[in-house]
Amino acid sequence: MLQIAVDKIAHVIIRARDYESGVNPWAHQGGGRQHGTRSELHDFIAGLNEDEQASLVAVMWIGRDSFEPSELEEAIRTARIERTIPTEDYLMGEPRLADLLEAGLEGLGISPGDIEDDLQRPV
Numbered sequence: 001m002l003q004i005a006v007d008k009i010a011h012v013i014i015r016a017r018d019y020e021s022g023v024n025p026w027a028h029q030g031g032g033r034q035h036g037t038r039s040e041l042h043d044f045i046a047g048l049n050e051d052e053q054a055s056l057v058a059v060m061w062i063g064r065d066s067f068e069p070s071e072l073e074e075a076i077r078t079a080r081i082e083r084t085i086p087t088e089d090y091l092m093g094e095p096r097l098a099d100l101l102e103a104g105l106e107g108l109g110i111s112p113g114d115i116e117d118d119l120q121r122p123v
Contacts, residue, residue, distance in 0.1 A: 003051035013101045013102055016097040016098040019038050058076045060097065063101055063102065064104075069109075
């Protein structure tokens with residue numbers, strides 16, 4: 001069972017897609033530093049608890065076929081055990097992060113498109 005809300009995974013997918021495409025709609029100057037999509041995504045992942053981070057990594061691994069969807073629990077355990085660098089650095093180093101997370105969700109029978117649409121809908 002996933003130990004992260006699906007809307008959090010969708011948020012990572014959206015921000016990763018923006019980052020991968022070079023779109024930076026949140027960039028602004030503040031205190032002499034530029035805050036943009038990369039730092040927002042990095043900070044968001046860093047702010048997740050250990051269970052959420054392990055689940056996020058497991059979904060990405062399922063998306064790249066390192067694990068089968070039926071092996072979700074094993075993938076989550078493995079993500080906890082094999083963590084050697086901060087999760088945010090590991091995931092940000094994956095150039096196809098958004099695609100792999102989407103594929104992982106789909107493999108688990110979850111439609112990421114519907115959730116992403118809800119998150120991007122104006123309030």
